[in-house]
Amino acid sequence: MLHLGDVFPKFTADTTQGEINFYEWLDESWGILFSHPSDFTPVCTTELARVLTLVPEFKKRNVKVIGLSCDTVESHNDWCKDIQCYAGCNENEPFPYPIIEDKARNLAVKLGMVDKDELDSSGIPLTARAVYIIDPKKKFRLSILYPATTGRNFESNPIIATDQAKVRPSWAPLNWNAKRVMSDSPSRGPLSGALETSHSM
């Protein structure tokens, strides 16, 4: 079982940008590896379009993004035009992040990304709506696993908090968002100034 703080598994995969060695591709960046149940479905289209519009923000923060589903590279490539169109982007531009083909679910099963309650037409489990955050040292830092029925919220991007916390160090309080100032004191002890800070935000 993959725990937070574990070294993230090495893998190579076929993607819309050719075969990718995950470690080499990630290099010195933070990574967001996220999966969706199926190409050409409404909620997935809105999610991948939202990620598309966030790519400049991710780049500013040294974050690379990579998608994954059980569909083929050919299907992903066709669908990317729809995503660009929905996002109001030029569909003739190259799609700015790769999407992995995982037809056999080898990677999805290894990484715990399948949802056994969501089956394809052959009765094989689809990928869940997973979001995995991997830091530049290839450590597994954060995970979200939502079922197909529940769209994700990419606005409250937790990588910002996780990253800032390592750099400063500081903590993101309850219901934080990127605009909020972080708390200062992660130390155990009597309720301190940090609590007051988060209370007042």
Next chain:
Amino acid sequence: MLHLGDVFPKFTADTTQGEINFYEWLDESWGILFSHPSDFTPVCTTELARVLTLVPEFKKRNVKVIGLSCDTVESHNDWCKDIQCYAGCNENEPFPYPIIEDKARNLAVKLGMVDKDELDSSGIPLTARAVYIIDPKKKFRLSILYPATTGRNFESNPIIATDQAKVRPSWAPLNWNAKRVMSDSPSRGPLSGALETSHSM
């Protein structure tokens, strides 16, 4: 490895409400099992206080809540007064949800809730900020695993979307929240009315 759609493991645990058999305690309800790194720390206090104020909402929706950390029942009980005080509740009332004692990390390790980057004073990993949603059939339906540094957002409670989706069925779109109407069409196919609905929200 625990996957979405798996039957959630049976367990018994010592809690602030005595020994609990998880399956019997859950009965016919949805369950939120959530962990925190350490009692008497600022972010955890704000999180557990927020859950405390949400208990009436959870009750309306047939959801039971249970906390977990590596601290003792005695520590949890002392800390509950602080949480009630911070939440503006009467600290002489019984605390409305149980908190599990998992000193040996047996349950946290079994359920993948530890964070190997966050250690206690003896160098043993603490529990992460996990949120696991289990449905009335004891199936594992959704998970969030945040590191200690990153406070959770209990406002956008995904159980509402997951539950409604099973009942209706309908889908929660991108960036949904409890006030938003759900999409109607989860089916694979050309971009449909559901996409228009989520786009317009």
